[in-house]
Amino acid sequence: MVPALTERVRASERSSIRQMFDLAEREERTGRDFVRLEVGEPDFDTPTHIIEAATEAARAGHTHYTPNAGLLELREAISRTLSEEYGLEAEPESEITVTSGGMEALHLAMLTVADPGSEILVPTPTWPNYLTQAHLADATPVEVPLDPSEGFALDPDRVIDAMGEATAAVVLCTPSNPTGRVYDPAAIERVVEAAVANDAYVIADEVYARLTYDRPPTSIAARTDAPGHVLTVHSCSKTYAMTGWRVGWLSGPERVISEVTNIRESTTASTSSLSQHGAIAALTGPQEPIEAMREAFAERREYVVDRIEEIDGLSAPQPEGAFYTFLDVREWEGTSLAIAESLLTEYGVVCAPGGGFGAAGEGFLRVSLANDRDRIEAGFDRIERAIDEEAFGPVG
Ligand SMILES: Cc1ncc(COP(=O)(O)O)c(C=O)c1O
Numbered sequence: 001m002v003p004a005l006t007e008r009v010r011a012s013e014r015s016s017i018r019q020m021f022d023l024a025e026r027e028e029r030t031g032r033d034f035v036r037l038e039v040g041e042p043d044f045d046t047p048t049h050i051i052e053a054a055t056e057a058a059r060a061g062h063t064h065y066t067p068n069a070g071l072l073e074l075r076e077a078i079s080r081t082l083s084e085e086y087g088l089e090a091e092p093e094s095e096i097t098v099t100s101g102g103m104e105a106l107h108l109a110m111l112t113v114a115d116p117g118s119e120i121l122v123p124t125p126t127w128p129n130y131l132t133q134a135h136l137a138d139a140t141p142v143e144v145p146l147d148p149s150e151g152f153a154l155d156p157d158r159v160i161d162a163m164g165e166a167t168a169a170v171v172l173c174t175p176s177n178p179t180g181r182v183y184d185p186a187a188i189e190r191v192v193e194a195a196v197a198n199d200a201y202v203i204a205d206e207v208y209a210r211l212t213y214d215r216p217p218t219s220i221a222a223r224t225d226a227p228g229h230v231l232t233v234h235s236c237s238k239t240y241a242m243t244g245w246r247v248g249w250l251s252g253p254e255r256v257i258s259e260v261t262n263i264r265e266s267t268t269a270s271t272s273s274l275s276q277h278g279a280i281a282a283l284t285g286p287q288e289p290i291e292a293m294r295e296a297f298a299e300r301r302e303y304v305v306d307r308i309e310e311i312d313g314l315s316a317p318q319p320e321g322a323f324y325t326f327l328d329v330r331e332w333e334g335t336s337l338a339i340a341e342s343l344l345t346e347y348g349v350v351c352a353p354g355g356g357f358g359a360a361g362e363g364f365l366r367v368s369l370a371n372d373r374d375r376i377e378a379g380f381d382r383i384e385r386a387i388d389e390e391a392f393g394p395v396g
Pocket of ligand 1: 100101127173236237238247
């Protein structure tokens with residue numbers, strides 16, 4: 001007899017983004033050219049001054065465990081960045097804890113505020129990891145579908161209707177992965193008020209906060225009257241092109257942050273010391289290379305919005321932030337997974353099937369802008385050809 005594995009792992013589905021990634025990797029070995037638009041990480045290399053800071057730290061012997069909450073110098077830099085860029089005040093000593101990426105911040109936040117059997121509300125389409133993380137905390141993820149005819153804008157009534165005594169937290173991701181929507185502040189405030197009334201937390205995933213194109217970056221905790229109910233997740237990954245460095249942080253009220261830091265002692269203990277030194281350089285060093293990356297994303301976004309408008313049979317909610325567009329293929333024949341697979345095998349363009357982002361994402365494809373402008377252009381040429389050839393039935 002083979003010992004059984006836990007319900008926790010059985011409940012964790014393999015992401016369809018990952019499936020497409022694996023399929024593309026396999027097919028690429030045949031030497032064929034694929035336009036990779038499924039990936040969720042910046043295509044830029046980490047700016048040189050950050051790499052140099054980490055190298056220097058290694059040479060100087062900063063190769064030991066750090067405090068569980070992270071280096072104080074880093075927390076001070078985070079505190080200044082939160083204040084200057086997002087208007088969010090957080091004490092470095094007690095209201096910020098450094099984590100191994102935004103992922104660990106989310107995971108620890110859920111472990112800290114959700115008891116087994118409680119519910120975590122997730123407006124969908126959503127980045128699928130929240131659903132898995134809720135399972136890992138033995139909580140129940142509750143999908144709250146947003147309305148595609150409203151471009152997946154945050155509908156506070158739907159979220160509030162789903163709230164109840166069992167609600168431990170609501171996750172709000174703005175700018176959103178996968179839709180690129182930036183949620184309306186008034187809608188957010190209604191959700192925060194309802195969370196307060198239900199003794200629940202709002203977990204604000206703001207890892208894409210600096211990548212907004214039509215309005216300045218903001219932060220939920222900075223704008224609400226109830227910041228004590230908001231746990232904010234940030235990360236170096238997307239803003240500074242540092243996905244592999246694994247540095248993020250959670251900020252919020254001391255009573256939560258101190259417990260997160262406490263349980264961290266038994267998980268990863270501390271984030272890589274070298275990565276933390278890199279993160280200090282990212283936050284305190286020259287911001288021009290970072291702004292240049294944001295501008296590149298903004299240009300690509302412009303191009304993609306125009307291109308979608310030009311192609312008959314293609315539409316998407318306006319991407320206001322992050323680096324994705326969520327193509328509406330509800331009129332096309334086949335599931336989003338089947339469409340994504342055919343686009344890959346028949347046309348050589350790789351997108352992430354919307355069904356992987358919760359049930360509300362079915363009928364959509366996530367296209368990432370984390371690729372060169374000319375590759376994005378080639379990707380849209382291939383999608384256009386599939387439409388012209390009626391590969392998925394007559395559309396447009
Ligand atoms: C919405 C969202 N939140 C959080 C993360 C976590 O990123 P990291 O752990 O690299 O900081 C990601 C990464 O893809 C994401 O898309």
